[in-house]
Amino acid sequence: MKWLILLLGVLSNASASVLIKVAMTPPFSFPSLDSPRTALENWPLWLGLLLYGAAFVLYAAALARLPLNVAHPILTCGAVATVAVLSVVIFKEPMPWVSLLGIGFVIIGVLLITSQSSKS
Numbered sequence: 001m002k003w004l005i006l007l008l009g010v011l012s013n014a015s016a017s018v019l020i021k022v023a024m025t026p027p028f029s030f031p032s033l034d035s036p037r038t039a040l041e042n043w044p045l046w047l048g049l050l051l052y053g054a055a056f057v058l059y060a061a062a063l064a065r066l067p068l069n070v071a072h073p074i075l076t077c078g079a080v081a082t083v084a085v086l087s088v089v090i091f092k093e094p095m096p097w098v099s100l101l102g103i104g105f106v107i108i109g110v111l112l113i114t115s116q117s118s119k120s
Helices: 002-023 036-041 043-063 068-091 097-117
Strands: none
Touching (some): 002 043, 002 068, 043 068
16 A cells, blocks of 8 residues: 555656646746736646645655655656656657666666665
8 A cells, every 4th residue: 555655646746747847838828927817727737736735645645654765765766757758758858868778777776775675
């Protein structure tokens, strides 16, 4: 159950980041005081904020069940890798091989950092 909570936290965090990006691209725009209606109609912004809140709650729930030195690297690394992949798939952003290599190193690093901690 603790791993499912952490996985849902990763997915909520990554989805929130993608939705905020959508909220800042046409036909949506950055909310301003000059046009409050624009902010109200920007549903990806509100859904992204809601998912960031959900990610926070899920992260807190994961911390109640996992050590900080396990939960935080997994959440962070998982969100970074997921956002990187989604940015290519959804926004057609480039993904050079060096970036893929970097993501691989980050994942390996998190596995090394958490391998001994998760056994206790």
